[in-house]
Amino acid sequence: MTAPFIVGASDGSPTLAAAEHLLHRLFEEFGRPAGAIGCTHLVRLGRSHVAVSLTVAAVPEEVPAGLGAACEERRWGPSDLAEAAAQAVREHAGRSAGRAVFFPGADRVTGALSVGEVLTASAIDEVVVLGGGPPGPADRFDARGHVRPEWRSGRLTLAAMPGGGDVLVPFEVADPTPCCADHA
Amino acid sequence: MGHGHHHHHDHHDGEPGELPPLLDASIPDKELSPSEVSRRNLLRGAGVLGAGAAATTVLGSSAAAAATPASAAQVASSSHQPRGGYLWLAGDHHIHTRYSSDGMYRVIDHVRHANAFGLDWMVITDHGSVQHAKIGVEKVNPDIVAARSQIKDTLVFQGLEWNIPAAEHGTVFVHPGENEVAVLKEFENSFDGVVKNATAGTSANEALAIAGVNFLADAVRRRKIGDALFLANHPARKGIDSPHEIRGWRDAQPQIAVGMEGAPGHQAGGIPKPNGPGSARGLYDNSPSADSFAGYPLESYRTYGGFDWMTATVGGLWDSLLAEGKPWWITANSDSHTVYADTATRGPNSDFNTNGHYEDPVYGGGLNLGQTDFWPGFYSRTHVGATSFSYAAVMQALREGRVWVDHGGLVSGLDVRVRVAGSGQRGVPLGGVLHIRNGSRVELTVTVDLAGHPNWAQFTPALARVDVIQGDVTGPASDRDAFVAPNTKVVKSYEVGKNAGSVTFTYALGAVDKPVYLRLRGTDGNRSAVGLRGAAVDPHGPAIDALGDADPWKDLWFYTNPIWVLPRR
Numbered sequence: 001m002t003a004p005f006i007v008g009a010s011d012g013s014p015t016l017a018a019a020e021h022l023l024h025r026l027f028e029e030f031g032r033p034a035g036a037i038g039c040t041h042l043v044r045l046g047r048s049h050v051a052v053s054l055t056v057a058a059v060p061e062e063v064p065a066g067l068g069a070a071c072e073e074r075r076w077g078p079s080d081l082a083e084a085a086a087q088a089v090r091e092h093a094g095r096s097a098g099r100a101v102f103f104p105g106a107d108r109v110t111g112a113l114s115v116g117e118v119l120t121a122s123a124i125d126e127v128v129v130l131g132g133g134p135p136g137p138a139d140r141f142d143a144r145g146h147v148r149p150e151w152r153s154g155r156l157t158l159a160a161m162p163g164g165g166d167v168l169v170p171f172e173v174a175d176p177t178p179c180c181a182d183h184a
Numbered sequence: 185m186g187h188g189h190h191h192h193h194d195h196h197d198g199e200p201g202e203l204p205p206l207l208d209a210s211i212p213d214k215e216l217s218p219s220e221v222s223r224r225n226l227l228r229g230a231g232v233l234g235a236g237a238a239a240t241t242v243l244g245s246s247a248a249a250a251a252t253p254a255s256a257a258q259v260a261s262s263s264h265q266p267r268g269g270y271l272w273l274a275g276d277h278h279i280h281t282r283y284s285s286d287g288m289y290r291v292i293d294h295v296r297h298a299n300a301f302g303l304d305w306m307v308i309t310d311h312g313s314v315q316h317a318k319i320g321v322e323k324v325n326p327d328i329v330a331a332r333s334q335i336k337d338t339l340v341f342q343g344l345e346w347n348i349p350a351a352e353h354g355t356v357f358v359h360p361g362e363n364e365v366a367v368l369k370e371f372e373n374s375f376d377g378v379v380k381n382a383t384a385g386t387s388a389n390e391a392l393a394i395a396g397v398n399f400l401a402d403a404v405r406r407r408k409i410g411d412a413l414f415l416a417n418h419p420a421r422k423g424i425d426s427p428h429e430i431r432g433w434r435d436a437q438p439q440i441a442v443g444m445e446g447a448p449g450h451q452a453g454g455i456p457k458p459n460g461p462g463s464a465r466g467l468y469d470n471s472p473s474a475d476s477f478a479g480y481p482l483e484s485y486r487t488y489g490g491f492d493w494m495t496a497t498v499g500g501l502w503d504s505l506l507a508e509g510k511p512w513w514i515t516a517n518s519d520s521h522t523v524y525a526d527t528a529t530r531g532p533n534s535d536f537n538t539n540g541h542y543e544d545p546v547y548g549g550g551l552n553l554g555q556t557d558f559w560p561g562f563y564s565r566t567h568v569g570a571t572s573f574s575y576a577a578v579m580q581a582l583r584e585g586r587v588w589v590d591h592g593g594l595v596s597g598l599d600v601r602v603r604v605a606g607s608g609q610r611g612v613p614l615g616g617v618l619h620i621r622n623g624s625r626v627e628l629t630v631t632v633d634l635a636g637h638p639n640w641a642q643f644t645p646a647l648a649r650v651d652v653i654q655g656d657v658t659g660p661a662s663d664r665d666a667f668v669a670p671n672t673k674v675v676k677s678y679e680v681g682k683n684a685g686s687v688t689f690t691y692a693l694g695a696v697d698k699p700v701y702l703r704l705r706g707t708d709g710n711r712s713a714v715g716l717r718g719a720a721v722d723p724h725g726p727a728i729d730a731l732g733d734a735d736p737w738k739d740l741w742f743y744t745n746p747i748w749v750l751p752r753r
């Protein structure tokens with residue numbers, strides 16, 4: 001059961017990882033209702049950064065200082081961040097965009113399972129495969145401890161790709177190589 | 185050319201490379217007689233001298249070709265056939281040393297390996313950084329100068345890896361000369377995204393990148409340096425080289441901003457654990473960010489047969505530029521920082537931040553199985569058709585697109601020509617433009633020298649198939665962010681299945697009554713998949729490289745740059 005209200009928030013996080021940190025912090029602040037969904041959203045207008053959205057049980061009375069936030073008609077904080085927060089709310093509500101960090105069944109999509117099990121165990125509606133056709137329910141999948149489905153046209157969609165040995169793995173890697181990585 | 189030895193006097197077409205002095209790239213104007221200079225200027229004005237294609241667009245006026253630097257010598261039109269043969273020189277324009285914060289090796293370590301592995305030219309490209317701008321760009325120069333004298337048959341350019349403002353990295357390099365350090369240093373201090381705190385994807389930073397490209401052109405024009413080139417590195421890795429930025433660099437200075445890596449380095453990145461890093465081939469393991477171009481699909485963040493999505497997608501971003509008639513060439517490089525399965529480690533007591541470099545590497549006793557790179561020449565090669573064995577000729581060949589690339593020594597040589605069928609012409613080489621009477625029958629001939637000998641993994645690759653890719657040239661795109669060429673597809677495939685000797689194909693285009701371009705791709709046939717734009721476009725293209733399980737030696741491809749055919753109206 002999805003909670004009734006969506007809060008959007010932004011502290012200007014430059015990266016997905018920083019935005020995920022903000023999501024954790026806000027769920028602690030506002031509480032995390034059963035079936036809560038928390039997403040990151042890429043904001044490309046003005047200063048590009050990553051905003052978040054999360055489902056909550058009630059419209060917050062206030063939000064942490066310095067944060068831009070939006071919920072229903074209310075706005076908090078700096079106007080540019082509040083507008084980014086409102087974008088996150090619109091994408092989440094319309095299920096048009098947003099990358100889910102928290103979603104029902106996320107804790108069950110870990111390790112090795114089948115594509116069919118991914119769909120029945122979680123709120124993920126669909127698994128798509130990069131560079132390939134749609135997977136079958138029996139196709140093997142390894143979550144590799146990091147699953148971030150995204151809203152696409154109303155469906156929570158997990159992008160997967162070959163991970164070798166006929167096993168699909170999530171497109172998104174938990175710790176991608178940073179720019180100018182120190183390889184040595 | 186061949187591994188381990190050099191063929192500087194090899195000519196694929198069997199003719200010696202004697203050019204009349206006025207056409208010879210290596211002879212500057214001041215060494216010609218007044219009448220020769222006059223004649224050369226006449227040819228320049230007629231658009232005959234200079235890169236036939238490396239102009240504004242291949243559809244552009246001859247005035248554009250006349251803007252070619254004085255070193256140009258290729259003649260690329262049906263009425264003025266290329267003269268003489270080209271020296272096909274293998275190289276790599278993307279190599280890091282201990283003057284990079286993520287590097288380790290001496291310059292000479294790379295040069296000796298590159299030379300042993302068969303490279304004729306190479307570019308040292310340490311990362312632009314505060315330390316490099318202050319220290320490294322100067323301190324690396326004596327090492328490069330020493331390597332030039334110690335290893336005489338590999339040309340060693342000094343360059344740097346530019347943090348392109350608002351975008352990815354790029355190779356910037358210059359012709360050797362007394363100002364090579366000064367120009368690079370001024371460029372880095374004025375235009376490097378990290379040094380200038382200009383990495384964010386803002387329009388101001390995008391403008392700074394254009395200014396940087398213009399600075400290089402100006403330095404050449406004012407003869408501070410003999411030549412300069414810029415090529416975009418690992419362009420699709422993080423989705424931050426938007427199509428309009430690539431068009432912007434190119435259009436600002438088409439003689440300087442000449443291309444991009446068709447295949448990134450770090451090709452050992454996908455070797456599975458426990459014998460390899462078990463990461464992504466090319467280290468292409470990123471996801472969209474707030475700074476990435478929103479239009480790029482997730483597919484763009486991965487490699488296909490080791491090649492960048494912009495190049496590997498038939499009818500994709502690269503083709504969208506070629507379909508505009510815009511010369512934009514591809515290369516393949518090692519991006520060598522730290523070599524897979526090498527035994528060296530960084531020198532002890534190193535202090536990069538203070539010294540701008542690491543101490544000399546030392547024997548570490550173990551195998552660096554988590555490293556992702558190969559030595560220059562070991563796996564990735566960029567072959568350029570040069571008019572002589574010289575720094576100037578290598579740069580000019582790159583500028584003119586006489587370039588093909590391969591992985592793992594898949595083939596030894598390529599001679600690709602487009603000509604009017606039955607004309608007896610030798611034809612136009614890679615990067616060139618064949619001008620024809622409207623409706624003339626045109627043919628493409630391809631001679632492939634198969635591998636013939638083992639590569640550096642000690643096996644002789646067999647070429648399974650060669651694909652001919654053809655597209656319509658439709659002129660400048662109204663959308664600067666376009667990355668699709670709807671009329672480009674694989675038009676013919678030739679099965680080969682051999683690893684020695686040579687094979688020749690002739691592909692008949694028929695009567696050509698509209699501008700088109702052609703390019704080639706070949707594979708060992710080990711991994712193929714329907715291309716991203718469908719089976720009707722590419723029935724058996726490169727497959728997406730599996731995360732953590734992409735053995736680079738079992739998936740080899742070559743790509744050529746294009747040749748255009750333009751009917752006169």
